[in-house]
Structure formats: structure tokens, C-alpha cells
Amino acid sequence: MKHTSHWRRLELKFRSRGRPPGTPSRSRPLVAGCPGIINAHVHRATRGRVAQPSGHAGAGHCRPHVLKGITAACWWLPQPSQGVSTMDSEDEFYDTVFNEVLESSCSDDEDDLYVAAAHIVAEANDKQPYRVSIDEHRVLNRDRQSGHSKLFQDYFSDDPTYGTNYFRRRFRMRRHVFVRIMNTVEEHDDYFMQKRNAAGTLGLSCLQKVVAAFRMIAYGVAADATDDYVRIGESTALESLRRFVIVVVQVFGPEYMRLPNEQDTARLLAIGESRGFPGMLGSIDCMHWTWKNCPVSWHGMYRRHKKEPTIILEAVASKDLWIWHAFFGMPGSHNDINVLQRSPIFARLAEGDGPQVNYSINGNDYTMGYYLVDGIYPSWATFVKTIPEPQGNKKKYFAKAQEACRKDVERAFGVL
Template sequence: MNIRQSLLQLNESSSDDDDEISFAEYHIFHQPSHSKRKHDGSIPGHLVKFRDRQAGHARMYQDYLAENSTFSLTDFRRRYRMSRDLFKRIMAAVEDHDDYFKFKFNAASTPGLSCFQKVTAVFRMITYGVAADATDEYVRIGESTVIESLKKFVKAIIKVFGDEYLRAPNEMDTSRLLAIGQERGFPGMLGSIDCMHWRWKNCPSSWHGMYSCHLHEPTIILEVVASQNLWIWHAFFGLPGSHNDINVLHRSPLFSKLAEGQAPQVYYNINGHDYTMGYYLADGIYPSWATFVKTIPEPQGNKRKYFAKAQEAVRKDVERAFGVLQSRFAIVRGPAHFWDQETLGDIMKACVIMHNMIVEDEGEVDPDERFQDGGDNVQPSHDQHPDLDEFIETHRKIRDKETHHQLQQDLVEHLWQHHSDQY
């Protein structure tokens, strides 16, 4: 009598529970010492987990997406960092873009994971910064599937929404930014600029020296330009943490459109002087270029003290943007656990894109100025092809120190005359 017949006979004589016999059979016939046949795909001795994915999806749906959901919209906003409508819009777009997120049956007609389960697992990693296997108990999804879902999700976000929500300012955007700057006492201002370091826990040992910074651990740098409403207009990510803000700036494409004559035209007058290039508020490490306005270290006199106070107050927009980005997406606040730079870059870009989508969805951007044309918004507002001499001359104007100091002095007078009662 073989082992299976013995088990069946034991079952008939002592128990009517088929689940107990199947469990016993499973452990006997899947041990390596008892395996007699070749396994083409399964691992001998590997315990297959029955996660009951359908029940998991039904429970999650009732918790968050049903009409009378268990948890309120406020709970949803706190746990997903965005409104339910925006989340559903993102989930639908990702599912349409990549078949990986569509609900399927495998070759054995076993139902797979729903798009909601995969995307929820990704959001748990992004918003809470948890490990990949920490979502299994609720979402009913394996660790390797979560990691694969995360990589595919961030690529889909960049592909579907990147042109609209991570674009250079067009003419309409520039006009709005200039109007905001004028109202705040800085005519010609397009935003504020700074850099942020993201710790890289799993940086290869051979790269530690190149990526280590003043924090004495490997980091990767993100350069950002942000406006008052926390919208991020420029994001340049990927340089080693050993660089400083100046090194990053020299490699950044921030002024490429301006040098190529494709940026929107800017004209403004301050204190009787005309200017044709917008500028960004920056801290003291940035160079004295015509496109930057820095504070005055150790200012003397009421006018200069007032200018320094106003400049430092408005420049904090970019610091606030960093704080909100890290608060919404804990994955970029804690140490990065992935090994390859491409995945880290995709994660950072996707978080910036979703940050801008939340800014728009929550009313920080005028709904009448929603950007419907997608990629058309990043096309040059006017078509110019400067020759080499014009290209070099534009570069010279961008880096002109005399214009930088003149602009700073004009702003000192302008703020003192028109806005001294606001700060």
C-alpha cells in the first residue's frame, strides 16, 4: 500500500475533513526527499500561499471605493495622499496604458490581482515608505509582485502624465508666474530654486566615495524650481551627492530653452531699467548670474535689510515644496532601497508629477487654466533657431554679473518704495 492510499484510508476511518488530507498530502509529496518527478516551474518543497485575492479585493473595495465605503473620504485622502477621484483617474489611466495592471486569469484559470490591489500596494510603498512585503497581509500580494508593480507604475505615470505635469512653463504659465511675482514685490520672478539630497542606502560600495556628501553617506541630488502654489516647474535628478548646487546647475537643462531661443519672451521694468530675462530667487551658493537674485549677506541699512528679509521669505517657496513632497511621499524622505539609478529616477519623477497633480486637484491652480493639451504645453512658444553667435551671446547674458548686481539694486529700491509695509 502506497502513502497516498494510506492517507485516504486514514481519512475514511478518522476524518471527513478533505482540507486536512490535502494539507498532509501537500507536505509529503512536495518535500525534496519524496519528489520523484521533475518540476517544470514549481520549486520542490516550496509552500504555495493561498492568498484568496478575490476576497482581498472585495474587502479593499468595500473599505475605500464603494459608495458607502467603510472609511471616509478624509481617511482615503490621508492614506493615499490624494482625493479618491484623483486616485481613480490615475488608476484608470495606468490600467489603460499598461496591460500588466489589467485583471487577468492565469493558465490554470486562477484569477489574478486587480489593478486596485497592485496600485494600492504601490501607494503604500510610496506614501508610507514601507517595505515591499509589508502590504501582503491586507492587499494579498507577494513581495516580488509589489516591486514589479512599483517599477511599472512609475514608468506609466511618467509616460501618461509627464508631458502635462512636468513641463517647462509656456507663455500662459509664464504670464501667470510674472503676475504673481509682481504682486509679491519681485517683478520678473519665475520661482525659486534649490537642491535636495535623497539618501541612497543600497548604493554600491565602489560608488560610495562619488555619491557621499556632507551628510557622510551616499545621496542623489534633486534640483527643483517651485512657485508660490508649490507647483514644481523644473526637476533635474540623478547627479551624485558629492556635487554642490553649482555643479548641478552647470549640468542642468534649466536654461537650455532660454539659450536656444525657445523660452517664452519676458519683458519688465524695474526702477527705470528694462530687462528681457526672468530670474529665480536663490540662496548664497548660486553664482551671480542675471537669471538669479540672491539675498544680501550681512546687509547694512534699512533698505538692504528689508530686501534681504523679503527675498529670504519668498525664496522659502522651494523649501516648502521639498517639505510637502517628502511629507506626501515618504519613499523620498527615507533612504532609497533600490539598487539601480534608473528605478530611483523614475520614482522621483513620478512623485513630482503626482505632487503637481495634487496641487491642481486641491484648487491651488485655477481650474480655468487646466492644461488640456498634454504634450503641446511643452512645445516652444515661438520657433527660433539661433546661430552660434546668438547662442554664445545669450549664454553671456545669462551669466552677466553686472546685470545681476544692477537687478539686485533695482529690486532693493523697488521693494522699499512699493512694498515696505507688507513684510
């Protein structure tokens, strides 16, 4: 073979390439259909010194001699899972490349092409990602059962550590309401059912997952803030919150997130009449919801009289705190009138499809309901406002009654 020094340098270069210590064996069989990629790598490795033979059919196919070098490189990679015999060491691989693949009848350019192809395949396989054990990874033994037992004893046992007042303040609802929601969620989505894993260990209970979701909703805490008490991981807490919200919307949405039907309208009118306001459908108002993570560039649009940016919620609530209308998303720089002009609350009424209302006041019959509002709202026929600076007992009594009933929506905002 000519140019001995040239091949000696190539041999030393190849033999200096060792497998990294601790590298696990991996299987990468030769994949058909990639000769175009191989040709590109070979052309780059040989700097274009090896040309395609005359009469070659198609520029996308590599030479047969290149495939021999590639095959040798691929056989050097261990493939125990496929039952293919492998070379015992990299020395055997290099001996095969130099003694068997490189034929004496081939030219120097062709031999150079063999070695370049084998070198490219070996280099590409060394760069492939492989799975190794992570020493830093720790499996936490959270002792989920003790977490469930402590949570149950604190709030849900017959003699709980924290009574009903603590429960209502910390969960923002009564215990029977919480239990009803939890049971409904568990029946609707089997993700909340307590199961055993492959090792037979009990997983998280429905109580732990729902409590974690409620804590994040009620207090806006991070996902891992409940880990030390509820014994639930961050990813599991986020997944529980996502599924919890979906189930609540699917199950309770048709009942609570809808417009009043005929029965609801009759009930609202009866409540209003018992309080001295026949024809009243509820009280309407707006509240500003603080947006903690508002982008700094949006502060000018979402900030008005308050220092922090807010989002406006318009709602209509009844005496029993049923919010049957909610319009959310307007920037905090707007006022109640701007929000009302964009709100869909009177869209049905404008189309002649409003609730059917019939009542009589002082001998006059009316067919359109109304809402109790504060002084900023316009003087429309559907709004009843208080009397500013009332004079006389009659006007004072009306102003006092109107302002008291109008607080229904304020109470609803306080619950939120």
C-alpha cells in the same frame, strides 16, 4: 564470439545501469545531424581503439554500425506521444543490443563500438533534465477579494475607516489625485484591469496593484511587504510597479515633465507679480537624496556633510508646486554651485532660446526672467538673492518677502 569475459563485463555493466526509481517516461527521438558529436563520444569511450574504415567520406559521419547501436538505445526510450512502439523493459533493450545489433560477422572492435554507442546514448538521456512535481511548492490562497474589500473600506468608501488626513500622510497625496491616477492607469494599460483566470477566479483589482506600487514608491519597502495587507505576491507587485511607472511617464510626462510654454510662462509671471516679484519664473535649489544601497567603494564620492551617501536633485518649482525643471544624479560630495555648472537649466538661454519675458520695475523694462535663490548661488543677472543683515524697513521687507517666496522649492522637496 571471442573474448567472452570481455563481453560479459560489458553486459554486467550495462545491466547494472537501471533507470532511477520514479523517473517519468520521456521522449528523445534520434536527431539527425549529430554524427560528429557521436563520433567524439565514441572515440572517447573506446579510447580511440576503433578507427574509421577505409574509404570513409568525411570525418564528420559515424559508421553505419554505430547508428544501429544508437537506434537501439533510442528505441529503448519510451515514446508514447509519437505513436512509436517501444521496448517493454531494459532487458529487452540489452537483448536487442547483444543478439540483434551485434552481428556474428562483425569484429570485436566493431562490436565494442556498438555497445559503446548504445551506452553513450542511454547515458546522455539519463542526464537530460525532466519535469517532476515539486512537493515543496505551495499555492497560497490569498483571498484577494477580501483584500480588495478591506482596502476599499479603509480608504475609498463613503465612510472610510481612515479619513483624509490619514490618506494624505500615508499615500503622500490627496485621495482625488490618487483616484485620477488610478483611473488613467487602468484605461491606458489593460494589465491593471481585473480579469478572471482560466478557472474563472477573479484576479487582483486595479486598486490593489496601484496601492502596492504607491507603497513601494512612497516608503521604499520591499515588494513582498504589502502582501499581508494588499494580498499581492512579490512578482506581481514588481510587475505592477514597472508597468505603473511606464504608464505614468507616457501619460503624464508630456504634461508635467516639460519646459514651460508661452501659456505657462505667462501664468508663472502673473503669480510672481501678484506676490511682489514681477518677472519671477520660480525658485531654484538643491536637495540631497539619501542613497541607501550605495556601494561601499563609492561612499567617498557620494558623501559630504552627511554621514550617509546621497544623490543631489536640482529643481525649479512654482507656488503651486509644479516642478518644471529637475536635474538629478550628481554625487553628494558636490555643492549647489558645482551642480549648477553642470545643469542644463540655462542651456536654452545661452542659445538665445529662453522664455519670452517682458516686465517693468521702477520704470525700467526687462526681457529676461529670474529665479529666487539662497546665498550660496553666484551673483548672476538671472538670480535674485536675499539681503544679508538688512538695515532699514525697506530692506527688511524685501528680505522677508524673498525668503518667503523662495520656500516654494523647499515645500516641493517636502512633498517628495
